[in-house]
Amino acid sequence: MTTSTFKPAVPAQPAAPPARAKRAGRRPGTVAFLMLVPAGVLILTFLLVPIVLTFGLAFTNARLISPQPARFIGFDNFVRLFDSDTFYASLRNTLVFAIVIVPVQSAIALGLAMLINVKMRGVNFFRTIYFLPVVTSIVVVSILWLFLYQPNGLINALLANVGIQGPDWLGNPNTALFAIIVLSIWQAVGFHMVIWLSGLQTIPGELYEAASIDGANPWQQFAYVTWPGLRQTAIFILITITISAFALFSQVNIMTQGGPLDATTTLVFQAVRTGFQQQQTGYAAAISLVFFVLVLVVSLIQRYLTREKDAR
């Protein structure tokens, strides 16, 4: 396994070619090689090899701790996977989570960025507050919201004040995923706000002045000046939000353990449950592979779509 998986990654190691020596003594190629070795070895060992292993292990019955070596079992893991209701539930939840999070979170983040993209005293205060949840660990955020979402927790207490009887947010299969979506946006939206903001600030102010002299109303200014200027930022934000949405795990692990009735289980949660708790590395690798393909396909599609628009 090991030796065969190593091969494709080997070209990553720089060769030391007989490049023209700038200085007497060591050739630049040798120095470059020496400087790249630490990072190169680490990336090879802890990034490239595991990626290749994901493909390899998915077709074996490898177990985390087992006296017997892993054996090739063809597509058995995938047959089992595609026959499992829990797998479909995880796939569905992961996709629903991403489909909701990607547009909503990027839109709210853009709105926040616009609210604070003003040259005015005191506006930094708002930026700081909106950003606080980003520096708070998702683990802490999950615990905090676990309490807010309790049947007798803060949110239902607030709702009771206006006469609404709140549900058991995390205990009800109909609301659990929604509840996790809300807190995930709350935690991460400040991050993308800052990225939008840096995009907004690259748009020269003269463009707005020119537009308003030409009589453009604020909406037209947004459509013809702001938005076109944000295209690069938008691509970056779409891709990062999508990938992090697919990786949903901590919130689920802390708040719901995938329940109720698989309503919040996700691909990564299932991979951890099978690969770590049940030690079935091969099966978990198959789930990871599905996840990997999903990420790859979506980022390719997004890149393709956004390229098209650029060309127009």
Place this chain on the structure above:
Amino acid sequence: MTDLMPRAAGEEPHAVPDDHLGHVADSTPVVHKAGERKHLVRNILTWILRIVLTLVFGLPLLFMIVSSFKPDLQIFSDLTSIKAFLPVGDLSLDNYAGISERVPFARFLINSVIITICTVAFGLIVNSMAAFALSRIKFRGQKIILGIILATLIVPFETMALPLLWWVNKLPYFDFVNGFTQGWLDSYQVQIVPFIANAFSIFLFYQYFDTIPKSLDEAATVDGAGWFRIYRSVIMPLSGPAIATVAILTFLPAWNQYLWPLMVVQSEELRPVMVGIDYFKQLNVSWGQLMAYASIITVPVLIMFIAFQRSFINSIASSGVKG
């Protein structure tokens, strides 16, 4: 986007992206009285919105910190009123004192500090060196290596976490006490070494180094400096902003590690703080203690963020500049 605008502009008839207030309305004199009034209304609504959002993002954290000083019964009885967010009633440090009865907190804290410092410090050296070689030294295969590193950026850690778990359990390790051993599970190094080299850090350094004039290298070479010397004495001292960015962007995930230590560490004495949260979720949860634990592992980071705000925000912003 469009679905946000009406909300962002409140009850105004025309949905208006608010930043144009800053860009346009402030700089162009508004002639008509009606326009002036509209401007004022818009301004007030924008301020209300900003304040409401401040409550949305700030209150839950305030609630967490305030509750950490209250006994469980009072936390619940305060929920129905504004008192939930105010430090009133029977305040004490009992919840904080109770933490150490449930978890070896000092141990967890030391572990997290060790892991974070090592990951950040080694990461700065290893990644900046690699970026230096890629950006400033000419050699064959440069483009390919850079391409491979950039390609790995779209692979989230979670996709390979399980294969990596299997893999680190097979890796050999050498130390001077035990000699060669197999398997990295249950150690400090398994929580540090896999996260030292980081494609994104390399990319950020690379991008920054490219803005430093190459003539500096030539001048240093004339003075007899080798590449290592140029890296250490010329380029790195000029790269403060890049160093700050990478340090901040690697500090947060290192401190917040959860999934990985959950899987690779069995012994209590090697666990980091985030995994400690799971200790409190057992039977008869004490929410007061849980809020105290959550506060104590969060507040230092929040204070650090507020102190170094500009660097934090700039780091995140520069992470998005990539094309």
